[in-house]
Amino acid sequence: MPPKKVHSVAKGLGLSSAALLKLLKEIGIIARSHMSSLSEVEIKKVKAKISEEKKRVKKEFTRRWTKPRVKEKKKINKEEIQEKVKLTLAKLEKRETKRHYKREVPQKVEAAPQEKVVEVTDFMTVAEVAQALNKQVSDVIKKCMDLGLMVSLNQRLDLDTISILCDEFKCKVKTVSIEEQMKPTEDVELMERPPVVTVMGHVDHGKTTLLDAITKLRVAEQEFGKITQKMAAYQVDYHEKAVTFLDTPGHEAFTAMRARGAQVTDIVILVVAADDGVMPQTVEAIDHARAANVPIIVCINKTDLPSANVNLVKTQLAKANVVIEEFGGNSICVEVSALKGVGIPDLLDAILVKSEELNLKAPFSKLAKGVVLEARLDRGKGNVSTILVQEGTLHKGEPFVCGPHFGRVRELLDEKLEKTDDAGPSTPVLVLGFSGLPRAGEIFLAIDDEHRARELAGQRELMDRSRRLAPKSKLTLLNLQEKIQAGEMRELRVLLKGDSSGSVEALDEKLQELTTEEASIKIVHKGVGNINVSDILLAEVTGAICVGFHVEPDTNVLESAEREGVEIRTYRLIYEALDDLRSAMLGMLEPEVKEILIGEAEVREVFNIPRVGVVAGCYVKDGKILRSSIAHLIRDKKEILTAKVVSLKRFKEDVKEVMFGYECGVSLEDVSDIQKEDIIHFYKIEEEQSKND
Numbered sequence: 001m002p003p004k005k006v007h008s009v010a011k012g013l014g015l016s017s018a019a020l021l022k023l024l025k026e027i028g029i030i031a032r033s034h035m036s037s038l039s040e041v042e043i044k045k046v047k048a049k050i051s052e053e054k055k056r057v058k059k060e061f062t063r064r065w066t067k068p069r070v071k072e073k074k075k076i077n078k079e080e081i082q083e084k085v086k087l088t089l090a091k092l093e094k095r096e097t098k099r100h101y102k103r104e105v106p107q108k109v110e111a112a113p114q115e116k117v118v119e120v121t122d123f124m125t126v127a128e129v130a131q132a133l134n135k136q137v138s139d140v141i142k143k144c145m146d147l148g149l150m151v152s153l154n155q156r157l158d159l160d161t162i163s164i165l166c167d168e169f170k171c172k173v174k175t176v177s178i179e180e181q182m183k184p185t186e187d188v189e190l191m192e193r194p195p196v197v198t199v200m201g202h203v204d205h206g207k208t209t210l211l212d213a214i215t216k217l218r219v220a221e222q223e224f225g226k227i228t229q230k231m232a233a234y235q236v237d238y239h240e241k242a243v244t245f246l247d248t249p250g251h252e253a254f255t256a257m258r259a260r261g262a263q264v265t266d267i268v269i270l271v272v273a274a275d276d277g278v279m280p281q282t283v284e285a286i287d288h289a290r291a292a293n294v295p296i297i298v299c300i301n302k303t304d305l306p307s308a309n310v311n312l313v314k315t316q317l318a319k320a321n322v323v324i325e326e327f328g329g330n331s332i333c334v335e336v337s338a339l340k341g342v343g344i345p346d347l348l349d350a351i352l353v354k355s356e357e358l359n360l361k362a363p364f365s366k367l368a369k370g371v372v373l374e375a376r377l378d379r380g381k382g383n384v385s386t387i388l389v390q391e392g393t394l395h396k397g398e399p400f401v402c403g404p405h406f407g408r409v410r411e412l413l414d415e416k417l418e419k420t421d422d423a424g425p426s427t428p429v430l431v432l433g434f435s436g437l438p439r440a441g442e443i444f445l446a447i448d449d450e451h452r453a454r455e456l457a458g459q460r461e462l463m464d465r466s467r468r469l470a471p472k473s474k475l476t477l478l479n480l481q482e483k484i485q486a487g488e489m490r491e492l493r494v495l496l497k498g499d500s501s502g503s504v505e506a507l508d509e510k511l512q513e514l515t516t517e518e519a520s521i522k523i524v525h526k527g528v529g530n531i532n533v534s535d536i537l538l539a540e541v542t543g544a545i546c547v548g549f550h551v552e553p554d555t556n557v558l559e560s561a562e563r564e565g566v567e568i569r570t571y572r573l574i575y576e577a578l579d580d581l582r583s584a585m586l587g588m589l590e591p592e593v594k595e596i597l598i599g600e601a602e603v604r605e606v607f608n609i610p611r612v613g614v615v616a617g618c619y620v621k622d623g624k625i626l627r628s629s630i631a632h633l634i635r636d637k638k639e640i641l642t643a644k645v646v647s648l649k650r651f652k653e654d655v656k657e658v659m660f661g662y663e664c665g666v667s668l669e670d671v672s673d674i675q676k677e678d679i680i681h682f683y684k685i686e687e688e689q690s691k692n693d
Helices: 006-013 017-026 040-065 078-093 126-133 137-146 159-168 207-215 224-230 251-259 280-291 310-319 344-358 450-469 480-485 501-513 533-542 555-564 574-588
Strands: 116-120 171-175 190-192 196-201 233-238 241-246 267-273 296-301 332-335 361-363 369-378 382-391 399-402 405-413 427-434 443-446 491-498 520-528 545-549 568-571 592-609 613-626 630-635 638-650 657-659 663-668 679-688
Touching (some): 006 017, 017 040, 116 126, 116 159, 126 137, 126 159, 159 171, 196 207, 196 280, 207 296, 207 344, 233 427, 241 344, 280 520, 280 533, 296 310, 296 344, 405 450, 491 533, 501 545, 533 545, 545 574, 555 568, 592 663, 613 638, 638 657
Parallel strands (some): 116 171, 196 241, 267 296, 296 332, 545 568
Antiparallel strands (some): 190 361, 233 241, 399 443, 405 427, 592 679, 630 638, 638 663
């Protein structure tokens, strides 16, 4: 039998083509239109389905219309009725009354409906917003049109617009980052991972020599000197355990990564030369490590020199607030000679001990997450980036997104530039396949869908552009009060630089005297010399203000401060610096708020104006009314509410104040319950700053 068209079969069954297409979809037969062909087997399935539906409908109809059995009426016993009537009459004659107690039926308390919380990110598409709200895309587009926005399905919306849409749909907004949104819901088993170590210290104290001495311990590697030239990180196997070392240019790059939200280091090795002692860059490295809240292992190098003085170095470190275990502190100290290879095993043992104390663990069985250590354009390989994997395992061929760039892992190269198929946590690896060059410190995310990676890259590009164009909030002495009132700060952080150590110590001592119980000054770093870019980075990360005494920043420092939003203040006299910072400290204390009565008015008429609300026609009985005042509404000698004056008018003109004896129109914020003969008291707010005795 030849196949028949859908419309022909529908006509034979007494159905419309649309109804038959819907029925075919229910039984799993694919038919695109009324001109599609159906085989004999498919037609039999359709007829069987129709027959089954007819039987079900007939059974339902029969069950509904079957008459229920009528219960037989109980026969009435007249003698029992007469007996009950006699007993009732006898009780009434004796005036016996029976109390009836009303049974209290417990009322069901309906649970208050919980407000729906929607997780959103910046620059989501209209389709993504609809999916998050669990609404149809057409409903979201219609709501945007009601708000005056003409949008399409794939158009991206900023965070303010998304928040307004969620409010329109009665949903609460929770802003999350892309990384948080992509976290797996199921728990992933955590396993032990190698520690990540950064070597820091002053120039010419032996950092590079120490790294070269450590690489010699790798049995399988002979050309140890070439490793640091090829990659920014490498691993060392010691006692069957791996240790990852970062070969960074110094604490500036270390802090630059932290400024972008990349906390990559677990342990810092502070290298100090035994013949040179603690130097300015040593103090800077200590402050940067302390700001990152990273444990420090002190490595005193060059102990083989005749001029070495280890005890002096330990004393200088104690003055810099790095107290070693020998002096009762918690910092491990190891004495080495990197040139002769003495003490290197002790240093690696100290790293393993500290990593066991930290209990470093990470998930292995999930999509990889890492951070960019460096990126470069290679003539033969294209865009190449060194990635330190922090979580999960990175496999060859996986799509990824990194900042505004995306791609697919074409090749993975280890520290020897040999091909590998995967890389686990704390493993540095060279990744090929980027669409562009990412910045150091960018977060690297592996994704299971390349299309999703492309969308996220576009979303991040819009976020970066919006962040660049938006005015950056700058921490200044003038806006400290606002941050304190918002609960963001309780201390003034200062980065102090001066022309001499005497001036710096004197200014530091005077600043510490300004500290009170309510607010305090914290010196995040102090040093001798001009303010440099490293100081700006540290101030940006810690939220500090750079204070210079008899030093001037150069053009590069000023540009960096403007870019990072850091305030620089330079002084020639100590008392000028103290006065400015004392003023900031006084501004940080909680002010006393007082309400001062300035006027009284009587409501003589109430007007309900469309699009404006309720306006009280008042007569000023005493004092005056200010547009910025606070109103207390009095009715029958009782205070009803307190509100802010949002509008003050004389006839049709907006005025700032209305004096005694005049009439005016007053509108209060979110107040509609105003009646004639109500009395309104008007107050002004005054703040008295706390005095520093």
